[in-house]
Amino acid sequence: MSSIRDVARLAGVSHQTVSRVINEHPSVREGTRQRVLDAIAQLDYRPNVAARALVTNSLNLIGVLSATTGEFGATSSLTAIEEAARAAGYSVTTLNLPDVSADSIHAAVRQLQNERVDGLIALAPQARVSHVLAGMRADIPIVTLQTASGATAETLSADQVAGARLATEHLISLGHRDVVHLAGPQDWVEAESRMQGYLDAMLDADISPFPPVRGDWTADFGHTAGVELAHRGDMTAVFVANDVMAIGLIHGFRDMGLEVPRDVSVVSFDDIPVAAHVTPALTTVHQDFQALGRRALLLLLAEIRGETPPVLEPAHPRLIVRDSTATPHTVTQP
C-alpha cells in the first residue's frame, strides 16, 4: 500500500504538495495538480484514515446507539441516517444496547467514545435512555431520536401527540365514545405521547377516557389484549399504539368472535408495509421515519461543526383511513 511519499516521488514533488492536492488546497498549480493526480491513480493511492485521524483528531465517524429490536420505524430511520452520513463524508458505527440499564448505557457511550466517534445519535425511544444520556454530559454531541420530552440533550421527534389525537378524533367523529387505548410500554416516550394525544382528544370531546392498557409493542401481546378486551366488552373502538400490536389485537378479537370493524373499530400507528394488506386493512397514522433520521443527522452535524442547528419543524404524521374503522355497532343499529 503506497503512501503519500510514494506519490510525491512519482510525481516529482514534495509529499506536502500531494497533501495539498488531496485536501483541495487552492494554491497548487494546475499542472502540478494533474501530475499528482496521475501518480495517485497510477499507484492506486488511498489516504490512510488512521494517520489523518491521528493528526486531525477526528475519524469522521458518527455512532448510533440503538436500543430497539428491529422495529420498522427504527430500522427505517437508521438506514436514512447511514445514507445521509455517508453523503456528508462520515461513516457510521452502530452499537445495539443489550438492555436499557444505566450501566449498559454508560458502557455503550464510553465504548463509542473510545472508538473516537465525532458525535452520536441515540435511536432510543425509552425515556430512561434519554434521561441517562442527558445526565451524563459526555464530551461529544449527542442527538436523541424519536423522543419527545425536552430533556437536556438535543431531541427530535415527529409530533406523536398530534398523530394520536388525529387517530382518536377519527374514532370519535365516527360516533365512538367508548374508546380504549392499547398503549406502548410505560418507559417509552412515544408511548406516552401517543397516550397524551388520546387523552387530549377524549377530554376535548367531553368523554372520560378509559385507563389505558399497557402493551409491549408486540403482536403477541396484542393478541392477549384482544382476548381480554373482548371479555370486558365495554368498548366499541380501540386506539392501538402501533400496527403490529393492532394485528395481534384483531387476531385476539377474532378468536373471541369479535370482528373488526363490524363489532369493534381499530386505529393504530406507523403504517408498516403490510398495513394495507392485512385483513382488515389498517386505518393508521403514517410517519416518515426516514425524514426523521435525516433530520437527526443534520442536527448532529451542526453540533459537531459548532454551527447553529437548523430550525426543524416537527414532522406531521397523517391519518390513513382504511378498513379497520367504521361507525359503532350500537349506533348503526339503534
Add this chain to the structure above:
Amino acid sequence: MSSIRDVARLAGVSHQTVSRVINEHPSVREGTRQRVLDAIAQLDYRPNVAARALVTNSLNLIGVLSATTGEFGATSSLTAIEEAARAAGYSVTTLNLPDVSADSIHAAVRQLQNERVDGLIALAPQARVSHVLAGMRADIPIVTLQTASGATAETLSADQVAGARLATEHLISLGHRDVVHLAGPQDWVEAESRMQGYLDAMLDADISPFPPVRGDWTADFGHTAGVELAHRGDMTAVFVANDVMAIGLIHGFRDMGLEVPRDVSVVSFDDIPVAAHVTPALTTVHQDFQALGRRALLLLLAEIRGETPPVLEPAHPRLIVRDSTATPHTVTQP
C-alpha cells in the same frame, strides 16, 4: 484527553511500560502493573485507536455491505453480526448500497477499504452482487451472507432448498397437485433456491410444476399477483417465497372472493413476527437469521486471522403449520 505519556509520568514509568500493561504483555511486575492501572483510572485514560491503528495497520473494524431494504431477515442478521463483532472486539460500519449496479458495488467496496475495514460481510442476497464481489478480488476477506451459490468468495446460507421443499411437500401431502410458486426476484439467490426446492418437490411427486410467477418480495406485488392468479383459477395452492408477499397475495385473493385456506392454500417463508397473527395465520418456514449472522462473523474473523475457517453445517429451516393451509377444495368436496 490524556495520552500514554501522561499515564507514564503519573505512574513513574516509561510510556512503553504503560503500553505493555494496556496490551497485557506478560513481563510487567505486578506492582508496576497496579501503579499503571491506577494512573489510568485516575486520568480516565483511553487509548487512541487512530494512533494504534496507524502502527498496527488495523482499526479492528469490519464493514457490512448491505443491499437490502430493511427486510426482516436482513435486519435480524445485521443486528446479530453487530453484537457478535463487538463481543470479539471489532466495531462495525454499515454501508447501504444505493443500487446493485457493478459500479456502486465497486464504489462501495472501495469506500469500505478506504475506511480501512479488516474484512467485510456482504448482506447482499442478489446473485449479481456476489458475482461482482467474487470477480473483484479485493485484498481483504469477504464473506457473503444469504447466498447459496458457491461462487468464489466465502458464502453462507440456510438451506433454502430444503426449506422450500418442506413447504411444497406439505401442500402435496395435503392432496394439492396444482401448486403455483410465487417466487422472489430473478436475481436473488434465495429466490432461486426456494424455487429449486419447489421444483424438486413437485418433480419428486411426479407433478409437472407451473411456470413460477416472479415477484419482488413486497406485499403490494403479492396483492397484484393474488388478483391475477384468482382470474386464472387453475391452482389450489400457492407456495410464496416470503411472508410479506403472502400477506398481499391473500389480500388479493380476498378481493376476488377467494378465501384462504377454504379456496386456496398458501405456504410461505420467513416466519416474521406477525405471521402467527394475521388472518389466516401463516403456515411458513422458519429461519434463524440471527444464527446466520453470527456464523458469517465467525467465518470472517477466521479469515481475517488467517485461521482455518470453522466447519459450519447449514442451518435447518423448519416448517410451522398454521391456518393458511388445508386439504384442497376439490378433494374435500368430491
Add this chain to the structure above:
DNA sequence: TTGTAGGCGTTATCAC
C-alpha cells in the same frame, strides 16, 4: 506556488 521541519499517540525493536 512549493518545500522542510516537527509532531500527533501508539507499538516494535533492541538495548540494559
Add this chain to the structure above:
DNA sequence: GTGATAACGCCTACAA
C-alpha cells in the same frame, strides 16, 4: 522487567 528510540502516514506551520 524496563526504558530509549525509531517508525507508522499524515497535517500544520513556517520558510523559501
